[in-house]
Amino acid sequence: VCIHRVRSCSSIRFIKSKYVCVFDKSALKFSHQQRLFRTSAVSCGQIVQFKLSDIGEGITEVTVKEWYIKEGDSVSQFDSICEVQSDKASVTITSRYDGVIRKLHYSIDEIAFVGKPLVDIEIDASKGVAPEEDVVETPPMSHEEHTHQEIKGHKTLATPAVRRLAMENNIKLSEVVGTGKDNRILKEDILNYLAKQTGAILPPSPKAEIIPPLRKTETVPAAPKDKAHKIPVHVSRPIAFSGKDKTEPVTGFQKAMVKTMSAALKIPHFGYCDEIDLTQLVQLREDLKPLAEIRGVKLSFMPFFIKAASLGLLQYPILNASLDENCQNVTYKASHNIGVAMDTEQGLIVPNVKNVQVCSVFDIASELNRLQSLGSAGQLGTSDLTGGTFTLSNIGTIGGTYAKPVILPPEVAIGALGKIQVLPRFNGKGEVFKAQIMNVSWSADHRIIDGATMARFSNLWKSYLENPASMLLDLK
């Protein structure tokens, strides 16, 4: 209590005299009455000029580099107000008071002087928030608890809002570990403490992060279809207690996506789905993986899917075409530039493998490796991202079976590949066996593609994959 008394005297010096009579020594003895005294204090706001304090090393002026607050903002004691710089030293100026910022005395890049006013703060006593924060250190508690605090020897720093939260939940601030500046207790600390006590499961964060397999260092390009495939577990973060809606402008790449997807909507889509038995392909890939590794390339399933698609496009070139704006002409593209949808931090990007019609499965695998590492490093070039004619989206690496993919203009078809599941199926003899099943969902532009074409293409693609040896017959 002694320490607190000293503190309150020093902070009173900065406030007008009408406060002094309220916080005299006798008041401090009754710690449980402290809140009462605050509410009975003078109600109108007091404008205080917060001066720039001494920086040290004899420095008299600094440059204001960044404001953390603006006029009209509420601040609590110890909140950061601005960042100033002086001769290679960056200094964070924190508020001494709780209140509302009424005036900033400097703008960015202006020189501020030590000892001169930096900001004007209106101290609003009617809210029960007063600069004598140091006095109201301990919330209402028993005598034993009070002693316990002193033994620990350090004061518990927390804003009035946090203290209220603790009090409402019957939490002793001394038992909460503060993770804020100077061991200050933050709202999150109270929440964590609460969660531990009640075993409460706090609601998941709205910004759910799907961890794409691409980001793992040991990942294979675009389609890691391992048998023991683990689906990434989404770890949720609790929402802050006083959750507020957050509005952000749609900018940059997102804005461009809005335009593209709006254009895509104009295409009349139809869907066609099927299931593929990849049992033989799984075995083939196992056999070929080490050979590819010797050559320095990670072999996933995607190169097979891509090559099979290209073989199919040779038979059904309309799926590799483009319809012009007025729907007057159809252009059959000579190159099979097959796009592979990739999920990155920034969003969905679709780099494409050029001229698949003249590439071997190994070439495709190698190119996919290159695109994938550039993609995760955020270094894909414009040529990698343009010129696509047909797209495959391996959503199965994240999860899912059937999907309804959206065609990416100016293309006319797209395929979404679900995850490979081990399922029981009947063979020709009527016996049940373990099959590696993957679902495919195609979408096509119904203006120039009909269901029959899509179905036949899909069947051909399926036959190549279910019986990989048949691909050898048609490889060019």
Add this chain to the structure above:
Amino acid sequence: MVLQSSLKNCFWLSCVLRTPKACFRSTASGGLIIQSVSNDVYQNLAVEDWIHNHMDLEKQQVLFLWRNSPAVVIGRHQNPWQECNLRLLRQKNIKLARRRSGGGTVYHDLGNINLTFFTTRKKYERMENLKLVVKALKALRPQLDVRVTDRYDILLDKQYKISGTAAKLGRTSAYHHCTLLCNADKFVLSSVLKSPYKGLKSNATPSVPASVKNLFEEDPSLTSEMLLDAIAKEYAMQHQVDHHITLINPADETLLPGISNKTKELQTWEWVYGKTPKFSISTCLNMAYKDSVLDVKVNMDVKHGRIEVCNIDLPEQWLPPGLYSELVKSLTGSKFCPNETTMLVTTLLRACPQDDELHSRWSLLCENMIMLM
């Protein structure tokens, strides 16, 4: 002899770091020397943040020793485009970090050691710290001509900079950190610290270039470990503590609660690029198209790392007006970042008429724009 202990067994240290006043009074006072086991610049900067925010430095000061794998570290209020060759950094996979202290840009690799002196705000004293370093160097190699300048640099042979300084002051605590060139790659250093970006106008803190030299070049028998040890010894002597370096793992959340959040924050685009003070670019693209060269004036204002205003002075009808306005509209508010822009322009292209001529003009313009970032 330096005693190094793993933190897993140092239970007393976790007391020290959390409630130093309570536990530590009884044991050695004055100074604590810790060294990071990590070479990740973000993790190490996060440790600085953590100590600055959470440790009570009244009774004891802290010396933190750390080294990083190749990284460029810019000061709090600097402009990365102005300070370094970002393209080269990306190519060479060199990390870019923005520290919280002021000052200029430095290149770190394992041949450079970092020293951070943590004190209370009142005891903040950079000259003393640098004199300590010089004293340690002279104790190790008396013939070294090293001295501290009034700009808080350490010069070798009166002309080569071997150490730069920066500082951060908070409400109750402060830190002063400096580098020390032992055996860094000078070739990479000079190439990454040269900015190729023209036409930049900014009030960001500029770096003052200087000729540098490695201590290793002066005396090949010196290693980073020897220098770290000598400085720790001198610090220990001045603070009257044991010459004992405690190893610290910046990934240890139990020891340093909240450290992983600090590490993550330092890696966000918003911190590294978004904290750049407002700047403008006024330049001319020389685009070779068909048989001629087009001079295209570009003016952009970038605030918080995002394009606030964008003007591209193209010849009339070179691009369909609708497409041009679409490009400017999309770039406005977008990150001043080559990857973001690449994704943006390639996506926009999908909704355009499929015309080879148009495509090649678009690609040419966009490639040139991306080069500015």
